[in-house]
Amino acid sequence: MNIAIIGAGWAGCAAAWQAHKLGYRATVFEAAPIIGGRARKHSSQALGQIADNGQHILLGAYQSTLALMRELDLEPKQHFHRFDLDISSMKADFCFRTAALPAPWHLLGAPFRSRGVKFSEFLQLQQLQRYLKKQRWQVQPGTTVAELLQQTGQSTRLTQKLWHPLCVAALNTPIEQACAQLFAHVLRDSLGADRSATQMLIPLRNMSDLWPQRALQHARIHTRHPIRAVQRQGQQYLLDGQPFDGVIIATNAPSAYRLLQSLDTEKQKLDFANQITSLDYNPIATLYLKPEKPWENPHVMRMLDEDLHGLAAGQWVFNHGALNNSELYPLIAVTISYANRLQGHDKTEIARAIIAQINHQSPWPLPTITAFELITEKRATFIAKPHLSRPHPQTPWPNVLLAGDWVHNDYPAVLEGAVRSGIMAAKALQPH
Template sequence: MSAVAKHIAVIGGGWAGCAAGVELAAKGARVTLFEAARTLGGRARAVQAREAMLDNGQHILLGAYADTLALLRRVGVRESDALLRLPLQMRYPPQSGLMDFVAPRLPAPLHMLAALLRARGLEREDKLALARFTTSARWMDWGLNLDCSVAELLTRFGQTPRLIRLMWQPLCLAALNTPIERASANVFLAVLRDSLGARRKASDMLLPRVLLDALFPEAARRYIEARGGKVLCGARVDAIAPQATGWQVRSGADAAEADAVLLATPAWQSAALLRALPELDALAAQLDAFEYEPISTVYLQYAADLRLPQPFCALLDDPAHGAWGQFVFDRGQLDPGQGGLLAVVVSAAADAASLEQDALATAVASQLAAAFRQPGLAQPRWQRVLTEKRATFACTPGLVRPANSTALPGLFLAGDYTAGDYPATLETAVRSGTAAARLTLSPKA
């Protein structure tokens, strides 16, 4: 980088844009981050509902998310304060007779062997099928030469209907937000590689103890501003255009000059800006072709002393009979200030999102009452449904995702939709933002 610091315009204040801004600021660049919304965080943010501040979706991180954890440390967020670390698990409500699988704190792969031997709710044939699958996946180095659907993968490796129903299907929905019939086997295998196939600590599950804006975006803002950067919320970028010596960024009546632009908006918003650049017609068309899956989060507030048996539980969904929830999180076990608040996640939620919000919330409350054998759960004090209609791209087999670089010098993409072996996760967004920032500062940028 030259003696005069590069000025980089980062467009988009989600996790990819914030990660890029932090990386750029750490390397001495002058950063101006534009965010159209009034708050940072993108789709992973906290929102003000009528009753309380709520996360726009419940997230689980993995211990394998090395880039995200390193970034949190860089901006001063302590893991012990912000995240609850739990061993890898798939646990249904007690007395349900369904799966109870917990990996003990033993070195890998002993932790998986012990979990399999101790698992309840699985028959001998289920355990043998799971053991065969993980052994075969390791032998294949957790990848296929030719991608296929997760459903086809599971059939090919003789997974039992019970194991598919209780483990593989909910894991795929949670990780890829795409039903197993349409989900990419290779991307699913990459997730399993870093959970079932990883060292014990990397397979841990990390649940946010704090609202998502406090987990990272606001700390990123402070980090960027402390190093001379600007974070502009409520600043929608209307157009970008190459100049003789850099780029112009237009936001309303204002125009700013930058040496380079890092576009960290969702794919469909990025496509809208790229369509004005004839050299990037093919890239804009590629982004326009993405399909999306929604996620609904149903919040149910009960008495503050309500407590579930675990911080989170899997739920047996059955949409045909009104059971929509796939996982329930006891927010009070994560944050004492949210006692009695349950968050129920419905991934790949197109059908659920078509219901009236009160109808969906009532159905989910009834599902919890039956699953935990507590009739009182059918009557929450208040309920709220938050649906992100384009929460993630549909992670289908063979999907080609764009690189961070573009055909125009000084213009880069960042986001959880860019090329990588992970689905649309916070870790993918962080990796993409950091990689794009490094490209932006390279001598060839």
């Protein structure tokens, strides 16, 4: 079976690898000059080195991604800095850590490893977990994360210090807007699972080289090759005049919509395509700082108190200077989710505000910053609001599948969702 995969992000690369396992011949078309999609490497002249287009972090719960790496003979422990869940503020006034113990003791041991968390707040956390388990991790349709937290008696302080940062990191959507069901799925597969699932993984090398390149080793790859239209010819599809038995569209949502429109004008099928237009997006920004010397801060990741309305908008700071084996050594990365508030502001102004934010909150002053780069993904993720209609991967066209973190699945727009969607799309192809 000869298939085309449009897009070489994590969804497209996972689809190509799964297609190879099924014995299919895959041709991958990528409009950009490099592969990786939203998790790609970025050659920075300002920093004088290669960085990712944003600071990414994975969870131990991302089983499909980690299993795929192992299939490709890439042992995750060699490519990630892995550590037990640690949500600690830069000011050190709040710290929630799990214990290095088997489940469920890793959570029960958290009170002894945490700081600034009242015992009553641990009981509130357990109350939320018991409620979700009793409901089999299903919540009332239309519920926001803020409403779920209120229903389960979470304090204002615990919400601000723990639940809001976790929700923003996972869904790129504030708790007042975020879908509680998607958040419940994330909690189910992390805090509701074993110790390894709650662990955090920071890549030690750029994301394009992490596994996507190896996943494409058996495919024909065409970079700098945008596909403008897909034409149907009998039981086959034509892409730039080449015939294929099936097509996996693994692009971003707007590009997928344009390609589906090119296929047919039948109303029922166009109604399916129109689902895609209901998605709205939030940007994510990453500020990379190049210090004159490695930062003395010994912690790899710390949480910042953010200004919800101003430019001191940093939420998480990552110190690659604390990782001698990181390719980004000694850079410092600061992430800003739902980064709309930064639009229209000068990059230097933003960098100065975040540097001041770090210095105000950190016990370890930043070294002199010699260079910086602010990278913003304008359509980083869809806004994960309740009642969101995400298109099913199976389209009305035979053997035309959708793949991407925006396609219907249990997860919000995270890399694990993209990988799962690519694998499922390849498995759903029907040989003639």
